Amino acid sequence: MTLEAPSAPEHPLAKEPVLSIRGISKGFGAVQALTDVDMDIYAGEVVAIVGDNGAGKSTLVKILAGVHPADAGTITFNGRPVTIPTPAAARALGLAIVFQDLSLCDNLDVVSNLFLGREVGDFTLNEEEMEKHSWTLLRQLSAKIPSVRIAVASLSGGQRQTVAIARSLIGDPQVVILDEPTAALGVAQTAEVLNLIENLRERGLGVVLISHNMADVQAVADRVVVLRLGRNNGDFRIPDVSYEDIISAITGATDNAVTRRASAHESHEGHTS
Amino acid sequence: MSKNSSETPAELAADIRDERLIRHEGIAGAVRASVQRVRGGDLGSLPVVIGLVLIWAIFQILNPNFLSSNNLVDLTMQSAATGTIAIGVVLVLLIAQIDLSIGSVSGLSAAILAVGMTQLGWPIWVAVLAALAAAVLIGLLYGILYTRFGVPTFVITLAGLLAVLGLQLKVLGPNGSINLPYDSWIVQLGTSMFFPPWAAYALAIIAALGMFLSDWFRSRRRIRAGLTGGSLSLMLIKSGLLLVLLLVAVWYLATTRGVGVMFALFVVFVVIMNFFLMRTRWGRAVYAVGGNVEAARRAGIKVNRIVISVLMLGTLFAAIGGLFATGRLTAATLSSGGGDTNLVAIAAAVIGGTSLFGGRGSAYSALLGIFVIQSISNGLSLLNLDSSIRYMITGAVLLLAVIIDALSRRSRATHGQA
Numbered sequence: 001m002t003l004e005a006p007s008a009p010e011h012p013l014a015k016e017p018v019l020s021i022r023g024i025s026k027g028f029g030a031v032q033a034l035t036d037v038d039m040d041i042y043a044g045e046v047v048a049i050v051g052d053n054g055a056g057k058s059t060l061v062k063i064l065a066g067v068h069p070a071d072a073g074t075i076t077f078n079g080r081p082v083t084i085p086t087p088a089a090a091r092a093l094g095l096a097i098v099f100q101d102l103s104l105c106d107n108l109d110v111v112s113n114l115f116l117g118r119e120v121g122d123f124t125l126n127e128e129e130m131e132k133h134s135w136t137l138l139r140q141l142s143a144k145i146p147s148v149r150i151a152v153a154s155l156s157g158g159q160r161q162t163v164a165i166a167r168s169l170i171g172d173p174q175v176v177i178l179d180e181p182t183a184a185l186g187v188a189q190t191a192e193v194l195n196l197i198e199n200l201r202e203r204g205l206g207v208v209l210i211s212h213n214m215a216d217v218q219a220v221a222d223r224v225v226v227l228r229l230g231r232n233n234g235d236f237r238i239p240d241v242s243y244e245d246i247i248s249a250i251t252g253a254t255d256n257a258v259t260r261r262a263s264a265h266e267s268h269e270g271h272t273s
Numbered sequence: 274m275s276k277n278s279s280e281t282p283a284e285l286a287a288d289i290r291d292e293r294l295i296r297h298e299g300i301a302g303a304v305r306a307s308v309q310r311v312r313g314g315d316l317g318s319l320p321v322v323i324g325l326v327l328i329w330a331i332f333q334i335l336n337p338n339f340l341s342s343n344n345l346v347d348l349t350m351q352s353a354a355t356g357t358i359a360i361g362v363v364l365v366l367l368i369a370q371i372d373l374s375i376g377s378v379s380g381l382s383a384a385i386l387a388v389g390m391t392q393l394g395w396p397i398w399v400a401v402l403a404a405l406a407a408a409v410l411i412g413l414l415y416g417i418l419y420t421r422f423g424v425p426t427f428v429i430t431l432a433g434l435l436a437v438l439g440l441q442l443k444v445l446g447p448n449g450s451i452n453l454p455y456d457s458w459i460v461q462l463g464t465s466m467f468f469p470p471w472a473a474y475a476l477a478i479i480a481a482l483g484m485f486l487s488d489w490f491r492s493r494r495r496i497r498a499g500l501t502g503g504s505l506s507l508m509l510i511k512s513g514l515l516l517v518l519l520l521v522a523v524w525y526l527a528t529t530r531g532v533g534v535m536f537a538l539f540v541v542f543v544v545i546m547n548f549f550l551m552r553t554r555w556g557r558a559v560y561a562v563g564g565n566v567e568a569a570r571r572a573g574i575k576v577n578r579i580v581i582s583v584l585m586l587g588t589l590f591a592a593i594g595g596l597f598a599t600g601r602l603t604a605a606t607l608s609s610g611g612g613d614t615n616l617v618a619i620a621a622a623v624i625g626g627t628s629l630f631g632g633r634g635s636a637y638s639a640l641l642g643i644f645v646i647q648s649i650s651n652g653l654s655l656l657n658l659d660s661s662i663r664y665m666i667t668g669a670v671l672l673l674a675v676i677i678d679a680l681s682r683r684s685r686a687t688h689g690q691a
Binding site for chain 2: 087088091097099101103104105106107108112116117118119121123124125127128129131132135147148149
């Protein structure tokens with residue numbers, strides 16, 4: 001209703017968004033977590049969703065993941081309106097979600113984690129096929145995992161995140177949603193994950209990156225969608241926008257489309273904080 | 274990317290290309306690797322095996338009859354019933370739940386079998402099926418209660434312990450004790466059904482051959498997939514050792530009565546469950562649910578179905594164990610499945626190396642654990658020590674096993690092998 005999000009920004013790679021949400025609302029009891037949120041994801045681009053704590057980022061992810069149902073609004077995937085009632089439905093559509101808290105089984109090895117829930121094999125597991133596929137996938141991602149037969153618990157944080165991201169690719173998804181993938185990582189490990197995100201974009205996937213870290217967002221994202229108090233509060237292309245603009249959109253220092261456009265197109269002047 | 278690597282010898286197999294990986298090749302490498310694993314806290318079944326050897330040595334010194342063929346045959350037969358119950362406990366512990374009613378369920382199955390056979394005149398197999406069906410229904414009920422209402426299984430099965438015990442008394446009726454006809458096969462199975470030596474030798478050879486073939490086929494499949502295969506000599510040594518061990522055991526037991534059919538059935542159950550746990554989708558899901566239930570759910574595993582199936586298997590094995598025990602005692606009584614059955618079965622699973630915290634352990638822990646507990650109990654009764662001492666020592670051993678479990682967890686964490 002308020003913002004320019006529906007008018008899809010002129011995108012070089014695709015005309016039709018692969019994933020498009022319109023007017024999504026969600027309330028938890030007395031709290032309205034999301035109000036009328038719109039967003040488009042195109043193939044081969046990285047869209048960052050940013051916002052303060054409580055802005056509704058995680059709720060949006062959970063709706064797309066099929067964890068919570070939306071109260072209102074439509075989700076369109078590849079031009080088809082869809083509903084996502086369960087996590088399995090999200091996966092079946094081609095939406096892969098890498099959750100913040102990793103969702104790996106520490107007691108299982110890398111291969112078992114990668115293929116968890118979608119093991120290869122008829123009656124007995126086809127471990128050899130899975131192991132081979134694991135190596136292929138990890139090499140494509142230039143991932144540095146010494147062995148796929150060691151328990152995930154023994155991997156470093158970056159390696160674990162790599163496994164979590166690699167796992168999302170097993171079902172050949174079209175859109176990968178990463179919830180705070182660099183939150184608990186060191187500098188080198190963060191760089192590894194950012195490389196991985198660029199790798200996903202090069203493979204033509206739509207990538208949604210949820211992050212608090214503006215440096216990460218500016219490093220890899222093509223576009224940034226700002227949520228504030230459960231509403232859209234800006235949709236910028238990264239080359240057109242400065243760090244300060246994003247921050248002011250997150251904190252609400254600029255609160256209408258006019259000042260935001262002005263600050264995005266001209267050199268920033270009209271905002272105070 | 275990694276394909277065709279088996280055709281170009283210059284290129285390494287897909288799983289050993291990372292130069293940081295410490296490689297262990299050949300027999301010396303395998304020995305080195307296992308020493309390193311143990312140092313890192315991945316003790317596997319080593320403490321249990323060492324413990325068992327120690328226990329056997331001590332009791333043999335205290336009483337030279339302990340390692341006699343006759344007593345070892347007794348030991349195997351005593352192990353079969355509670356060991357079978359312990360298989361179910363292992364499964365339930367693997368998903369980080371617990372079933373405290375296994376003793377009552379085994380007692381109920383004994384009561385149903387006895388009443389069905391003697392008072393209702395059912396054929397034995399009907400009575401057996403009825404007993405197993407009742408147990409499976411109890412497990413199903415637990416599963417539904419747990420998945421629907423989220424009550425911890427600890428509490429559900431504690432309630433079940435009492436309720437099922439009541440059911441057992443009700444089924445047994447006022448007599449409180451029913452003797453089984455001595456010529457029925459279930460009693461024969463428990464007391465006097467032994468393999469002739471040639472059959473036992475054949476089984477031993479089949480087991481070793483089966484292990485070799487399974488290793489060999491796996492190695493072939495891995496090489497075909499462009500991965501490293503195992504070393505043939507290592508496979509031969511492994512299955513050769515197993516063969517020698519089994520042949521010696523069979524020979525020694527055969528000097529008196531031989532290998533009991535009931536004990537062999539118990540071992541077969543262990544092997545079957547190990548297969549399902551290690552090689553099937555269901556088994557993988559069981560470990561995943563025990564390791565991180567939320568991750569399992571997000572991966573699309575139907576957690577409720579896994580939990581219900583495991584709880585049903587837990588009570589099913591409890592019932593099978595109860596039937597074995599009835600056959601061995603030739604009677605179902607008020608105290609069938611009572612006393613220490615519950616704790617011995619749970620202790621066996623834990624002592625055998627199944628973690629109380631879920632996700633870690635194997636079907637073989639039922640076999641190893643019950644040997645340890647039963648050896649202690651058998652050895653102490655040979656020394657004419659009564660059950661007060663036996664309980665205290667079993668309790669101490671259980672505590673020791675849990676401490677080893679906790680310590681090796683910590684060590685695994687520091688050595689990056691958790």
